[in-house]
Amino acid sequence: MGSMPPSPLPLLASSLFVFLFLLPLLCCAVAADGGTSPPVASAPSSPAAAANAVGELASSNGSVAVPPAAAAAPAPLVEGRRHHLHKELIIAIVFASIAGVTIVLAALYACIVWQRYRRGPDDFKDTQSTDTARIALVPMLSRFNSFKASKKCLVAMMEYTSLEKATGNFSESNVLGAGGFGCVYKGNFDGGFVAAVKRLGGEDQEYEKEFENELDLLQRIRHSNIVSLVGFCIHEENRFIVYELMENGSLETQLHGPSDGSALSWHIRMKIALDTARGLEYLHEHCNPPIIHRDLKSSNILLDSDFNAKISDFGLAVSSGNRSKGNLKLSGTLGYVAPEYLLDGKLTEKSDVYAFGVVLLELLLGRRPIEKMTASQCQSIVTWAMPQLIDRSKLPTIIDPVIKNTMDLKHLYQVAAVAVLCVQPEPSYRPLITDVLHSLIPLVPTELGGTLRVTTDSPRVSMHRSPC
Numbered sequence: 001m002g003s004m005p006p007s008p009l010p011l012l013a014s015s016l017f018v019f020l021f022l023l024p025l026l027c028c029a030v031a032a033d034g035g036t037s038p039p040v041a042s043a044p045s046s047p048a049a050a051a052n053a054v055g056e057l058a059s060s061n062g063s064v065a066v067p068p069a070a071a072a073a074p075a076p077l078v079e080g081r082r083h084h085l086h087k088e089l090i091i092a093i094v095f096a097s098i099a100g101v102t103i104v105l106a107a108l109y110a111c112i113v114w115q116r117y118r119r120g121p122d123d124f125k126d127t128q129s130t131d132t133a134r135i136a137l138v139p140m141l142s143r144f145n146s147f148k149a150s151k152k153c154l155v156a157m158m159e160y161t162s163l164e165k166a167t168g169n170f171s172e173s174n175v176l177g178a179g180g181f182g183c184v185y186k187g188n189f190d191g192g193f194v195a196a197v198k199r200l201g202g203e204d205q206e207y208e209k210e211f212e213n214e215l216d217l218l219q220r221i222r223h224s225n226i227v228s229l230v231g232f233c234i235h236e237e238n239r240f241i242v243y244e245l246m247e248n249g250s251l252e253t254q255l256h257g258p259s260d261g262s263a264l265s266w267h268i269r270m271k272i273a274l275d276t277a278r279g280l281e282y283l284h285e286h287c288n289p290p291i292i293h294r295d296l297k298s299s300n301i302l303l304d305s306d307f308n309a310k311i312s313d314f315g316l317a318v319s320s321g322n323r324s325k326g327n328l329k330l331s332g333t334l335g336y337v338a339p340e341y342l343l344d345g346k347l348t349e350k351s352d353v354y355a356f357g358v359v360l361l362e363l364l365l366g367r368r369p370i371e372k373m374t375a376s377q378c379q380s381i382v383t384w385a386m387p388q389l390i391d392r393s394k395l396p397t398i399i400d401p402v403i404k405n406t407m408d409l410k411h412l413y414q415v416a417a418v419a420v421l422c423v424q425p426e427p428s429y430r431p432l433i434t435d436v437l438h439s440l441i442p443l444v445p446t447e448l449g450g451t452l453r454v455t456t457d458s459p460r461v462s463m464h465r466s467p468c
Contacts (some may be wrong), residue, residue, distance in 0.1 A: 027319065049250055072360055155219050156231035156242075163233055177250060177299070177307035177332055179313070181207040186245065196246070200239040210315030211239040215293065217314045225279035227302055227312040230238060251359070255298060261366050261400055266407040268307050269363040270415070270440065271448040275309035276301055277437040280356060283311075284349045284433050289319040291303055297336045297357035297369070318347070335369030335380055339425050350427040356436065357422025364415060366400030367392065379418050382423045389416045411443050 069235075069312040071367075166187035167174050172242075176184045182199040189195065191456045200207045220230040246252065251272060255261045264272070283291040293311065300313040307321075316331045330345060338354035358369050361381050373379050388394040395416055396409065418439050424430050431439075444450025 028211055076447060078181075079144075093099060101303045149150050155215065155229065158231040158233045158240070158242060159231050159236040160240075162189065163197055163242070166195075170202045172197065177253070181210065183200065188243070194245045196243045198243065200243040201237055202243070207239065211241065213317065214241060214314045217317055219289070221283075221291075221314075223279060223282045225308075226282065227273045227309050227310045227370045242337065243312065246312075247305040248303035248307060251301040251303060251309065251362075252298035254303065255362055256368055264363075264402070266403045267445055267448060267454075269403065270411075270444045270450070271307065272301065272303070272309040273360055273363055273415075274437070274440045276311065276359065277433055277440055278354065279309075279311040280352055280433045281437050283317075284352070287319075290349060291317055291319055292349055293352050293355075294319050295332055295336075296352055296359065297333050298359055301359065319350075320327075338427070346427075348427060349433065351432045353422050353430045353433055353436065354427075356433065357419050357430075358382065360415065360419040364399055364412075364419065366402060386420065386423070414439065414443060 007332075044288050048464070056336075088107045164170065166189045167185040170183075170185055174186045176186050176196060178184070179198075181202055185197045185199065187195050187197040200211050215232055218227075222228075227246070230242040230244060232242065256266055280293070280296070283293060291314075293314065293315040295313060296311065300311060302310050302312050306309070330342070332341070332355075336358050337357040338351040341351050358381065361367070362369065365381065365385060367384075369381050370378050371381070371384075385398065386400050392413060395412065396404070399412070418431075418436055421429070421431050422436065441450050442452055444454045445454045447454075
């Protein structure tokens with residue numbers, strides 16, 4: 001992006017200062033040459049005049065004193081003074097000439113800079129055009145009065161017509177998923193740019209709050225394990241958020257969709273858990289103030305083409321300074337909500353740790369967080385799995401059949417122990433997400449972001465995906 005040319009005003013001011021500084025020197029020189037020198041006595045024109053002058057001197061002083069050669073003119077003194085004045089005049093003229101040339105050059109340069117300065121805004125606007133959907137950068141403050149004036153980030157505001165065109169008029173064939181307030185569509189924009197378009201709407205005004213909250217947070221968050229914000233759009237009663245497209249969809253789709261987790265090997269699952277822990281650790285430990293996601297679940301963990309996991313959907317996220325029971329409406333997804341938050345409304349970073357533990361159980365067991373036992377009875381994955389997770393003889397029999405016998409049992413026991421700690425009913429017994437992260441790093445191969453060195457001759461540690 002081109003920078004605006006500097007204003008010529010400082011240059012003009014400096015030139016004027018030089019002129020005003022040299023002007024008194026010139027004036028002094030001219031004044032010195034113009035008759036301000038002390039008067040010099042001239043020689044008497046005749047002997048009589050000389051006598052009269054002597055008489056006058058005698059009458060005024062009371063005595064007569066005639067100096068030698070009193071009648072002679074002091075010619076050497078006059079010549080020396082004129083020579084000195086002539087030298088001062090030359091110096092003044094030289095300085096005045098330099099000042100004049102400097103002012104003329106400064107004026108010419110100022111004119112050139114001024115012309116560029118006047119054309120600058122047009123050139124600046126031209127540099128902001130993009131090839132994708134004619135995106136215009138505008139401050140978020142111009143759209144939402146609730147945003148603080150200290151926020152200076154820019155977010156791409158996209159035209160509704162470009163979203164409509166990219167999604168095929170929001171065709172059902174482009175639907176990637178659905179949420180509480182709308183659907184997510186695949187958008188194919190001009191120039192080969194592909195993104196996910198989340199559409200929010202409805203009669204409940206909660207979607208408006210979630211929309212503003214998500215934009216507010218995502219414009220400030222930059223992390224490799226958190227989904228990136230591309231832009232947004234406001235059209236009538238609908239709100240749109242545009243994200244980077246994650247080619248492999250959500251973890252929920254991979255685990256509980258048509259493939260039933262067949263594309264996720266043991267090491268890929270551990271990589272997804274590690275990536276998710278890294279994203280949460282960034283929110284809890286590196287954001288100021290810390291951010292609690294409040295709705296972490298498998299459908300909000302997205303996977304790119306290499307199965308790198310990124311946390312998404314920050315509509316319910318809150319900062320640590322705004323999490324009291326009176327300020328927040330109880331929200332979340334059944335099966336992932338921590339007991340203390342569900343019963344008492346107590347929300348802390350440990351609430352996210354509980355939800356992470358549920359996701360870790362999904363990766364291990366291949367089961368949904370809540371499963372219907374009968375027509376009127378449901379059972380959570382935590383309640384069902386807890387007695388068996390702590391029994392090493394039973395644990396290998398309950399894990400997902402897709403990954404059974406494909407991992408080192410020692411690693412399986414370690415991951416199960418981490419999951420058990422994360423879903424403890426008492427928040428103080430749960431580990432910090434940083435501790436969870438450090439526990440998972442040694443279980444993930446170096447090629448996938450961990451520190452585990454894999455021996456390729458062992459069938460239990462293959463990093464290849466399971467066949468579909």
